[in-house]
Amino acid sequence: MISEEKLQILTESAKYDVSCSSSGSRRKNEGGIGNGYAAGCCHSFTPDGRCISLLKILLSNDCIFRCKYCMSRADADVPRATATPEEICTLVMDFYKRNYIEGLFLSSAVVKSPDYAMEQLVRTVKMLRTEYNFHGYIHVKGIPHADSLLAHEAAKYADRMSYNIELPSETSLKLLAPQKSKESLLLPMKQLQRETLAFRAEKRKGYFLPAGQTTQMIIGASPEPDGQILRLTQSLYRANGLKRVYYSSYVPVVQDSLLPAVGAKPMREHRLYEADWLLRFYGFSAEEIVEDDGNLSLELDPKCAWALRNPQFFPVEVNRAPLEVLLRVPGIGARSAQKILSARRYAKLGFSDLKKMRVVLKRARHFITAGGKFFGTENQAVLRGLLTAGEAQAGAVQLDFFRELQAARTALTGEL
Ligand code: SF4
Known part of the structure; x- marks a missing residue:
């Protein structure tokens, strides 16, 4: 069984990712435990807006990357922990049976290498489905720079996957997350989208990302205006078929001279969600929603x-x-x-x-x-x-x- 200390470190480190809410998956219970049917995983939110009905956990917070805004970055002085796939599986089953959770949101820092981290995620979700016969909802994170075959393998067992864009421009990625690149995030998304469409068109048996893909952007850690964020969002919906783009107001959890000292205004995040809604359901385009200064009105x-x-x-x-x-x-x-x-x-x-x-x-x-x-x-x-x-x-x-x-x-x- 996973130790309490490890559990605390790995769940604490996962809480800043907001790309896990909602699903729409239709995975049926075929004789095992749990299901993610119809409306998918039910979810609720803590007062600060975090999703709580999924077990939200990192497989490891021992990262080799150095994203400036992240408390798990390689040079941060924080307690480290790495769980084994077996530990995560036992925990999920235990929590599910106690009715604590309805599904799993599994992410990981880049432990050892992108391929190694992704392999561990794949092992976990595969084990949950095939050995523990778990039919509940699973959202798994994609690791940038990992081999595309690993992403494909994860998609066979997960309901939803997400590669977090985090920063809305290549310039900001270079500055604040130098080991990541736009390509390392967008290419796997495109690949999974192609494979999902092919899977559906050929009416193959089984599942392949039934709840699609999502992503998250941090708002206010970098200077991009709302218009640029919404244009990127629009292209993610149109060209990459994403189900949802989530926005997370920047919260200063670490200090760095390249980062703002104060967090983003919550109202900005709120307005972006409203604008996102207009893009998806009301026929608006990103270009016409923003004001002349390129931002949304806060008023x-x-x-x-x-x-x-x-x-x-x-x-x-x-x-x-x-x-x-x-x-x-x-x-x-x-x-x-x-x-x-x-x-x-x-x-x-x-x-x-x-x-x-x-x-x-x-x-x-x-x-x-x-x-x-x-x-x-x-x-x-x-x-x-x-x-x-x-x-x-x-x-x-x-x-x-x-x-x-x-x-x-x-x-x-x-x-x-
Ligand atoms: S890849 Fe970047 S954001 Fe992800 S855990 Fe490592 S340092 Fe944090």
């Missing part, structure tokens, strides 16, 4: 900010506008837009109908007409004020919620 969500920059686009008549136009209206979500399309086939829609469809009229009324009626303001300055006030109110509600959550937790556990 307003990116859809409202876009609408304010494009007054010529509005108001939109909800009884006639096509789906792609409705999706651009602040306050109309993807589901409400679909509901509008279905309902207006039978009757002309008014504002009361839109309310029933959960359109957020507080925002939408300034950008739509319903049956020719308009209940918003066209004064841009007033409109900006109203939207910004609405955002501030929503932020305060969210803050109260987190305060209440924290108070409840303190009352229950006595923790501060």
